[in-house]
Amino acid sequence: MDILKKVPIREQDPSVRVNNFEEVCLGYTIDEAMEEGLRCIQCKNPRCVKGCPVSIDIPGFIKEIVNNNFKDAYEVINKYSALPAVCGRVCPQESQCEEVCIRGIKGEPVAIGKLERFVADWARENNILPKPPQNKNGRKVAIIGSGPAGITCAGEMAKYGYDVTIFEALHEPGGVLVYGIPEFRLPKEKVVKPEIENVKSLGVKIETNVIVGKSVTIDELLDEEGYEAVFIASGAGLPKFMGIPGENANGVFSANEYLTRSNLMKAFDEDYDTPIITGERVAVVGGGNVAMDAARTAVRLGAKVTIVYRRSESELPARTEEVHHAKEEGIEFMFLTNPKEILVDDKGWVKGMKCVRMDLGDEDSTGRRRPIEIEGTEFIIDVDSVIMSLGTSPNPLISSTTKGLETNRYQCIVADDETGMTSREGVFAGGDAVTGSATVILAMGAGKAAAKAMNQYILSKNS
Amino acid sequence: MENHSYVITRKEKLANSIYLMDVKAPRVASHCYPGQFIILIVDEKGERIPLTICDYDREEGTVTIVFQALGPSTKLMAEYEVGDAFRDFTGPLGQKSVLIDMPQEELRQKNVLFVAGGVGTAPVYPQVKWMKEKGYDVDCIIGARNKELIILEEPMKKYAKNVYITTDDGSYGMKGNVNDAIKDLINNKGKKYDIIVAIGPMIMMKYVCILTKELGIKTIVSMNPIMVDGTGMCGACRLTIGDTIKFACVDGPEFDGHLVNFDEAMNRLSMYKTEEGKKHLREKEGETHHHKGCQCHDE
Ligand SMILES: Cc1cc2nc3c(=O)[nH]c(=O)nc-3n(C[C@H](O)[C@H](O)[C@H](O)COP(=O)(O)OP(=O)(O)OC[C@H]3O[C@@H](n4cnc5c(N)ncnc54)[C@H](O)[C@@H]3O)c2cc1C
Ligand SMILES: Cc1cc2nc3c(=O)[nH]c(=O)nc-3n(C[C@H](O)[C@H](O)[C@H](O)COP(=O)(O)OP(=O)(O)OC[C@H]3O[C@@H](n4cnc5c(N)ncnc54)[C@H](O)[C@@H]3O)c2cc1C
Ligand code: SF4
Ligand code: SF4
Ligand code: FES
Numbered sequence: 001m002d003i004l005k006k007v008p009i010r011e012q013d014p015s016v017r018v019n020n021f022e023e024v025c026l027g028y029t030i031d032e033a034m035e036e037g038l039r040c041i042q043c044k045n046p047r048c049v050k051g052c053p054v055s056i057d058i059p060g061f062i063k064e065i066v067n068n069n070f071k072d073a074y075e076v077i078n079k080y081s082a083l084p085a086v087c088g089r090v091c092p093q094e095s096q097c098e099e100v101c102i103r104g105i106k107g108e109p110v111a112i113g114k115l116e117r118f119v120a121d122w123a124r125e126n127n128i129l130p131k132p133p134q135n136k137n138g139r140k141v142a143i144i145g146s147g148p149a150g151i152t153c154a155g156e157m158a159k160y161g162y163d164v165t166i167f168e169a170l171h172e173p174g175g176v177l178v179y180g181i182p183e184f185r186l187p188k189e190k191v192v193k194p195e196i197e198n199v200k201s202l203g204v205k206i207e208t209n210v211i212v213g214k215s216v217t218i219d220e221l222l223d224e225e226g227y228e229a230v231f232i233a234s235g236a237g238l239p240k241f242m243g244i245p246g247e248n249a250n251g252v253f254s255a256n257e258y259l260t261r262s263n264l265m266k267a268f269d270e271d272y273d274t275p276i277i278t279g280e281r282v283a284v285v286g287g288g289n290v291a292m293d294a295a296r297t298a299v300r301l302g303a304k305v306t307i308v309y310r311r312s313e314s315e316l317p318a319r320t321e322e323v324h325h326a327k328e329e330g331i332e333f334m335f336l337t338n339p340k341e342i343l344v345d346d347k348g349w350v351k352g353m354k355c356v357r358m359d360l361g362d363e364d365s366t367g368r369r370r371p372i373e374i375e376g377t378e379f380i381i382d383v384d385s386v387i388m389s390l391g392t393s394p395n396p397l398i399s400s401t402t403k404g405l406e407t408n409r410y411q412c413i414v415a416d417d418e419t420g421m422t423s424r425e426g427v428f429a430g431g432d433a434v435t436g437s438a439t440v441i442l443a444m445g446a447g448k449a450a451a452k453a454m455n456q457y458i459l460s461k462n463s
Numbered sequence: 464m465e466n467h468s469y470v471i472t473r474k475e476k477l478a479n480s481i482y483l484m485d486v487k488a489p490r491v492a493s494h495c496y497p498g499q500f501i502i503l504i505v506d507e508k509g510e511r512i513p514l515t516i517c518d519y520d521r522e523e524g525t526v527t528i529v530f531q532a533l534g535p536s537t538k539l540m541a542e543y544e545v546g547d548a549f550r551d552f553t554g555p556l557g558q559k560s561v562l563i564d565m566p567q568e569e570l571r572q573k574n575v576l577f578v579a580g581g582v583g584t585a586p587v588y589p590q591v592k593w594m595k596e597k598g599y600d601v602d603c604i605i606g607a608r609n610k611e612l613i614i615l616e617e618p619m620k621k622y623a624k625n626v627y628i629t630t631d632d633g634s635y636g637m638k639g640n641v642n643d644a645i646k647d648l649i650n651n652k653g654k655k656y657d658i659i660v661a662i663g664p665m666i667m668m669k670y671v672c673i674l675t676k677e678l679g680i681k682t683i684v685s686m687n688p689i690m691v692d693g694t695g696m697c698g699a700c701r702l703t704i705g706d707t708i709k710f711a712c713v714d715g716p717e718f719d720g721h722l723v724n725f726d727e728a729m730n731r732l733s734m735y736k737t738e739e740g741k742k743h744l745r746e747k748e749g750e751t752h753h754h755k756g757c758q759c760h761d762e
Binding site: 239250257271 | 490491494504508509510511535536550551552553554555556691692694695696697698699701703708713727730731733734735
């Protein structure tokens with residue numbers, strides 16, 4: 001074994017997996033996990049922990065793996081994270097915990113994410129549940145949205161002893177974990193559902209089909225239904241479009257529509273009623289995780305897929321692992337290319353996309369080089385469907401129906417970084433609703449921080 | 464998930480394939496207004512079906528829906544009886560009717576005509592009822608292909624000052640389409656209207672809008688594009704209104720009819736329905752589309 005390298009992870013072969021929606025990454029076996037765990041040198045001053053937004057005691061849980069105490073390993077992680085099986089799969093580890101791991105200076109970092117996933121999967125397979133809270137204080141708090149931020153905050157509040165209800169607009173809890181991230185990266189029945197069940201086993205109630213702002217307002221929750229504080233974790237789900245000609249033609253979708261049809265509504269499964277249009281030649285516009293997910297879903301539904309991105313490969317915001325997987329699955333990348341117009345046939349369907357070549361200019365305010373059109377380089381790509389994956393912003397539904405809730409010009413709710421406190425007393429917020437689209441673990445971190453602050457707020461109010 | 468029980472408390476057959484149901488959904492019933500809609504899911508494997516709120520009873524906690532059993536999902540709904548429950552029922556979605564938020568003094572000065580086409584009579588009904596309860600008299604045209612498809616005539620008569628019926632084949636009321644009826648009222652019966660609310664098939668709303676634009680009468684329509692989530696998350700329901708893009712589920716479903724790009728909207732509506740659309744759907748490897756066994760679309 002090469003101590004400088006990670007123990008290789010088993011994956012489904014690309015030629016097989018393009019024909020199914022099963023998970024791509026197969027995870028470590030017990031032996032592999034113990035072997036990889038040995039690569040951790042148990043730093044006294046572990047840098048990895050600082051790289052993790054929720055400060056998981058990484059050497060602590062790895063030590064328990066090496067000692068063959070998987071249950072203890074799970075308990076260590078559970079002190080910090082409510083969704084380890086999710087984070088172990090979708091965290092951008094390469095730019096967080098693993099980026100700073102000391103092993104990474106000379107060789108590859110410890111496979112922290114894969115080990116975390118191993119522990120969480122082992123616990124689930126062995127029916128290890130988080131410990132239910134000891135004392136109930138009888139006080140009610142409401143959480144809006146059941147994505148990672150809401151779930152985490154709910155779990156923490158339940159552990160403090162509160163009577164917690166999550167209100168979720170859709171018919172399934174989980175937020176992006178169920179409607180956005182595809183099955184082949186994050187299995188729903190196997191991974192997401194049990195993690196949500198874990199939170200429910202702490203006594204958290206989840207009321208689905210409640211659209212806060214429509215079915216009930218925040219004011220009513222506070223003033224009439226007896227909730228002492230509210231945490232808004234409604235995410236950033238509103239899709240953007242480019243505003244180019246032809247964008248409303250049949251065969252143009254937002255990534256959210258495409259992924260929601262496939263994931264939440266299970267259009268990929270023939271038993272379900274939801275229709276999905278796949279197209280034979282699909283262009284996905286954008287370069288983030290969402291674009292990769294849409295592209296890889298389209299491949300599995302039988303399409304030939306091209307990703308069109310206006311910057312170059314090194315600026316791709318998607319995780320490297322996902323880009324690598326996408327390439328293995330035969331997805332073509334067209335960098336430095338931007339759509340100008342979607343061409344429409346006489347029946348109103350997409351028949352092609354006119355694009356232009358781009359060049360990179362000076363750095364913009366985000367520190368990335370600004371793409372500039374190269375005049376006279378227009379060309380047409382032959383596609384019959386286009387999936388727009390240009391990012392999302394928070395839905396104004398809640399801010400527009402809640403008095404005294406401040407938002408910024410991106411529609412994001414303004415909340416204190418440390419506490420999640422908003423401009424409205426008793427109302428806290430966190431996750432994508434505050435930051436705009438970010439990551440699962442950051443949303444969880446915000447949920448956890450807000451729980452602490454909410455607990456303090458309620459205690460001081462009642463003392 | 465908590466155990467909600469979206470139980471059906473009343474079911475009536477209004478016409479050959481048109482049904483009315485009251486469904487227990489207290490959170491929706493306590494907050495809804497005319498003009499808004501709900502989304503329901505029949506069973507575990509069903510789609511999210513948007514339906515306009517036809518009436519509501521805040522005390523009983525029930526919401527009334529009226530639907531036409533056309534495709535697989537609505538046909539499955541029609542098999543449900545009193546006492547059965549739908550898996551999911553959520554709302555109210557969308558904005559309330561424009562009339563409801565209009566200042567009372569302004570509304571008092573307006574002559575309002577409602578134009579209902581087919582199942583569109585259902586969403587018109589609560590608006591007419593609301594107007595009457597607030598003390599405004601309105602007229603209403605109900606149009607359909609034939610007598611059998613005229614629904615809610617009696618309840619409508621309770622609340623509208625005048626109800627005019629038209630059928631395409633002349634089997635009941637006036638012979639002709641709703642536009643013939645509008646023209647008849649204005650040209651021959653000396654009526655004057657300031658606002659027309661037209662709800663029905665998109666093609667009907669399109670032609671009503673062409674006429675009322677000529678006549679210079681402000682017209683409100685209720686759009687029913689294809690939807691997925693109904694909460695502003697997917698953009699499937701996007702419409703071109705004037706020169707901006709709007710999401711029908713959050714910005715609508717009502718819009719100024721003279722600004723709606725109907726041709727684009729009708730084209731988008733056909734996406735999953737026409738032969739053209741079905742060709743684009745994933746091959747189902749000889750399987751039937753629907754788990755209950757598809758009785759092929761009879762349209
Ligand atoms: C396709 C896709 C792939 C991604 N891949 C990754 C990845 O690999 N790694 C990673 O770290 N991050 C990834 N992300 C980002 C990550 O999923 C999000 O940052 C994270 O889910 C945000 O969590 P949240 O709890 O703030 O919001 P969400 O997960 O968006 O949850 C919000 C919930 O609130 C509900 N809601 C909204 N409004 C209301 C209302 N008015 N009333 C009641 N409920 C409401 C919504 O229905 C939703 O369920 C991805 C995102 C997408 C879309
Ligand atoms: C805001 C709104 C209010 C509505 N109110 C009513 C109402 O009060 N009564 C009523 O009978 N109908 C109403 N509709 C239309 C109703 O939702 C559709 O008739 C129904 O979804 C069709 O389902 P189906 O499978 O039975 O029919 P099919 O015609 O077989 O539909 C095939 C597929 O097309 C899609 N689809 C077709 N038409 C629509 C549509 N208009 N909206 C969303 N998806 C569609 C669905 O995905 C469906 O699987 C409304 C639609 C909207 C958007
Ligand atoms: S939660 Fe994410 S960042 Fe933290 S240890 Fe796990 S994989 Fe690393
Ligand atoms: S930095 Fe790397 S080697 Fe050090 S404790 Fe963390 S995982 Fe182990
Ligand atoms: S139905 Fe999804 S945004 Fe309107």
